Amino acid sequence: MDSYEPEMLRTIYEDMSAKARPPYVAYVEDRMIPGPRGEIRVRIYRPDLAPSHPVIAYFHGSAFVICSVNTHDVLCRYLCLRANAVVVSVDYGLGPEDKFPAGPDDSLAAARWVAANASAFGGDPTQLIMAGDSAGATMATVTSMRIRDEGGPKVKAQLLIYPVTDYPDNAPPSYLERSQGCGMLTAEAMRWGWSHYLKDPADGSHPHASPNRATDLGSLPPAYVITAEYDILRDEGEVYARQLKEAGVDTTLIRYSDMNHGFMGMVGSLDRADEALAAACDWLATRL
Template sequence: MALDPDIAAVMHRFGVDGPAPVPLPGAAERRAGHREFARAVAPEAPPPAGSVADDTLAGVPVRIYRPRPPGPAPAVVYCHGGGFVVGDLDTHDAICRRLCRDVEAVVIAVGYRLAPEHPFPAAYEDCLAVARHVAGHPERFGGGSGVFALAGDSAGATLAAAVALALRDAGTPVAAQLLAYPVTDLTGRGGYPSMEENATGYGMTTAAIENDILLYVGNDPGTAADGRASPLLAESHRGLAPAVIGVGGFDPLRDQVLAYARALEEAGVTVRSHLYPGLVHGFVDYAALAPAADAAVAELVRELRTLLRPAAAAPPRAVPR
């Protein structure tokens, strides 16, 4: 399968269709560039929400999106992507609004601390603290529905998966997890062919991924192998929440994402896994400019809705005459 032409055009437009620059820019420069990119690819008319408000939960900045009309709704804690180094509440506003609208959920986006200033486990601890707070206050987040989920993209999906493991161990019910192209093995020892096949030319490069991992977990192999950092390497995946997982065919992380989906399936977890052959890492960001990316995001969001709102997602029954 060839690279989706619309994706290729967007990457060429932003100059990310070649090798990673040497040396890689510093964190501050990358964060500014990522914010500029997010503004450039954002939809002209952001999906509407009933209300959007910034707040602090468990000492962590969050942005809370509430659907309209108000009433009982699922709660979704969203962890943004950015390689543990970039990204914020603004860069992922569009996907959070879309989840709020299309799932009809209260979405709580987490403004977790970033590496290298705050290495592992800071981001994990922030996301876990917010998730625990939300799960413990269903009357505030979801109007008492008690239906709670985790979601994220890229590094944020890694954090969501790690938090799902922690909440399972604590006995906290999680209805679903939506994981868009997570990095699931930070050790670099997995031997994943896609890390070489898709190393350059498709936006996110293998060199950039490896650099971000180093900034997040450092040089200690034991830290990288910690299940809180590398969900694939957790001791057990049994009893985890049903998962919706998506990855592009031209993503360097493709093979370890699919390995995580298989690990969950082998542990008896319900998994809806999707490989999108023509897409790249970060396709959630391209949804407003590439129809294939938009279709992939729509499918993932729809399947999350099905898990969280099974009655609402099912087709209406015929009324007997």
């Protein structure tokens, strides 16, 4: 794949997203916030203008290379409405321009900014949630690890939607069983994403790239992990959920046996996605 392909794919996804019909949300604002390498774009969604809502830092899926706050606008709007929470969607650094660990570094900085400024946009900083899908779920759980290890703020819960949790140098069975991706995410595409994300394949063994390789998952926030049967990422996400449970973390794992990767992006138009989001939001409400 040549050097122009990431930009080409980004354009395709942005154009597709521009055709969507997003639900109404009371307040939406784009901001630039400080980050470790320069400014980071965030988009803030508020269900209403009342104070003290739970606040969700949301990290969009990307295969570490594509997508943005625009491509995940509809999902974040529905999450805002159904969780009755402020959602702050984060445009963390992507490869190949911003290779690992730029994404995790941006994500940590954004989460801390969200906690420090939540009350200014209707959020309660004591009710902070990390959430994301696919590679964004990697950012969510790695940010939770780093917050635990590097001095806060306190995170109440993690919502991890078909997360990327391991570098595929020893790919699990789902990589072979679902290698063609059922039209969504293929094994080749995921390896392509990793190749643009990492400076060196050896970085894939770092726990901030591959949470499955972390040696200590104790004392992490409660986690709700969603996987999909027809997804190459199914097995690694379920391994991560089991490892969280073994470490004593309050963890709920839900596999959607009739779905494939990316199905949550069809919320508002696919009943199964609506059901999955409602169940996740119900779980979040019990942890807040």
